[in-house]
Amino acid sequence: MGRWEPNARGRLGRAAMELYVERGFDQTTVADIAERAGLTKRTFFRHYADKRDVLFVGTALLTEVVARAVTEAPADLSPVAATTRALEAAAGIVQERPEDVRMRQAVIDAHVELQERELVKLAALATDLAAALQARGVDVWTARLLAETGLAAFRVAFARWIADNAEGPLTRLVTDSMEELAAAVAKP
Structure with missing residues (x-):
């Protein structure tokens, strides 16, 4: 070519x-x-x-999708539901190319420096998600808590999806993880 x-x-x-x-x-x-x-x-x-950038090229799109999902969520939607919607939107982007995502994750898992960069990317995504929640009127600490715990639930769902060879919808696993988190918090 x-x-x-x-x-x-x-x-x-x-x-x-x-x-x-x-x-x-x-x-x-x-x-x-x-x-x-x-x-x-x-x-x-x-x-x-640089050659690392190849692995992280979609970060800006993911951030944009998450922020837009929160911004466009109906006003009467709870902050938790808006967070879930944003994470489902991110999952929708990720699940579009499962083979590429599996390859990418295998490369990252094999390299500590890339794992660190992935964590930095996720921390930035949490910050942007929290900012979007604040713009909806959620107080700063609640927004941060929702963003951080939401991203943790997303990471667990993503790990499950990768363990299942990226079969099925990641969006469903994200929803399940957020529901499991809510149920765990509600238990006495």
């Missing part, structure tokens, strides 16, 4: 994921990725800041 072919970003991302799985993250260079995609290193750097 020549350099003039469309979707350079997608080809680079696919090549990177394949190489990370085949060789490991540390053993894969930007030059390897560009070569596999039929592109140049220069083209790689037009699309990604």
